[in-house]
Amino acid sequence: MDRRSFLRASALGSTAAATGLAAPAYAQGKRTLTLVTTWGRGLAGVHDSAQRCADMITAMSDGQLTIDLKAAGELVGAFEVFDAVTSGQADMYHGADYYFTGQHPGYAFFTATPFGMTAQELVNWYYYDGGMELHDKLGEVFNLKSFLGGNTGAQAGGWFRAEINGPEDFNGLKFRMPGLGGKALGYMGASVQNLPGAEVYQALASGAIDGTEWIGPWADEKAGFQEITKIYYPAGFHEPGAGLSLATNREVYDSLTPAQQKIIEVAAGEAHQNNLAQFLSNNGAALQRLIAGGVTVREFPDDVWDAFGAASQQVYDENMGDDLFKEIYESAQASMRSSSGWLTRSEGVYRAQRDRVLG
Known part of the structure; x- marks a missing residue:
């Protein structure tokens, strides 16, 4: 029996055993929770x-929950x-x-x-098309209760020491890119590095990597990548x-009162929207300053985009043997296509016409 099946069986057993018992006991008094990032x-x-x-969370709980934030390297x-x-x-944790695709893709x-998915398509899926439930289903495997808690919007293609003229230019390129996108670049021949954000500038400056993606113009400018190279996609x-x-340890989350649990959920959701607005x-203005x-x-070029697409599909295909990955993939794809069908014909056409009319 795999871990997920074991946990589900345990949960069913616990539910049966708990029939007729008193409501769960919640930890009382003020608590300090450690948040690592x-x-x-x-x-x-x-x-x-x-x-x-x-x-x-600290403010909304009126101090009943104090969140002690530890940045990367301060605790772990x-x-x-x-x-x-x-x-x-x-x-x-916030991250x-x-x-963590090594734990599960x-x-x-x-x-x-x-x-x-774009940022809008992501929240459509998450809140209305089953994404949140799948996040929770995945969290059950790893003792986590997770919520979306931020969004950078669309991220840039990145900074390069030399211009990319064709797919072959990725062969042997030392490039920083996490996640499944990094896996795709690996299939194109790149030597992919997965570095924490705080280490990227030094790696690029020293030549340990030939290029990097980070976030977008504002965060990239703050990081100083324009001091090292001037080629930006x-x-x-x-x-x-x-x-x-x-994400909260599930046992800790379950020990909180329903009101405290809702505070975490609402705080994460508000931070998501605030963060997206902050980046966008x-x-x-940051892009104009960089230029x-x-x-x-x-x-x-188009042939590079085609190569990105082929390599990305290879990454998806290799993970389809995992039932939970396949379930999440199919759910996300269905939601994305539905959302995009409307957004492309409404907002997409409007924005193109606005740019044409207003110049």
């Missing part, structure tokens, strides 16, 4: 979202937060769930997947609307 302290936007979650490393929370070493869908295939997650409101400072903006 995948972000270095001060990383533009992403650390802000984690801090907003922490501050809102950036990529260690998942294990820290599942094991109970920490109570909560990008696609860092289905986690990628709750951040971003190649040729996947604003459009990428890998993260069209990257969600961030706030800053990116346009004024000498950055040249490029677009990948």
Whole structure:
């Protein structure tokens, strides 16, 4: 029996045993919960979202829950937060769930997947087409209760030391890209690196990597990548609307009162929307500053986009043997196609016409 089946069987047994028993006992009094993050302290936007979650939970609970935020490296490393929370070493984490595809590839869908959902399509799926329930189903396997808790919007294709003229230019390229998008680049011959955000600048500056994606113009400018190279691709295939997650150890979550549980959910949802607005409101002006400072903006050629697509499908196909991955994939695809069918014909046409009319 695999772990998921075991946990489901245990849950059913617990439910049967609990019939007729008193309501669960909740921990009483003020509590401090430790929140670890995948972000270095001060990383533009992403650390802000984690801090907003922490501050809102503390404020909304009227101090009954105090969230003690530990940035990456202050308690555990950036990529260690998942294990820290599942094991109970920490109570909560804030991060990008696609860092944890090694635990299960289905986690990628709750951040971003190649040729996947935009930010709007992601929330449509999450709140109305079964995404939240699948996030919870996946969390049951790993002792987590998770919610969307941030969003960067569409992420840039990245910074390169040399222009990309064809798919062959990725062969041997040392490039930083996490998640399933990174897997796809690997199939195109790239040497893919998965580095925490706080380590990316130094790796690019030292030549340890030849290029990197991070987030978008505002966060990239704050990180200083324009000091190292001037070649920038604003459009990428890998993260069209990257969600961030706030996850709580399930035993800790279950020990909270229903009101406290709802506070975590609501705080995460508000942080998601606030964070998306934060990124999108800053990116346009930041891109103009980068261009004024000498950055040249490029677009990948069509044959590169075609290669991205073929490699991405290879990544999806290799994971279809996992039933839960397949379930999440099919749910996300169905929702995305439904949402896109309307958005393309309404907002998409409107925006194209607005740009044409207003210039």
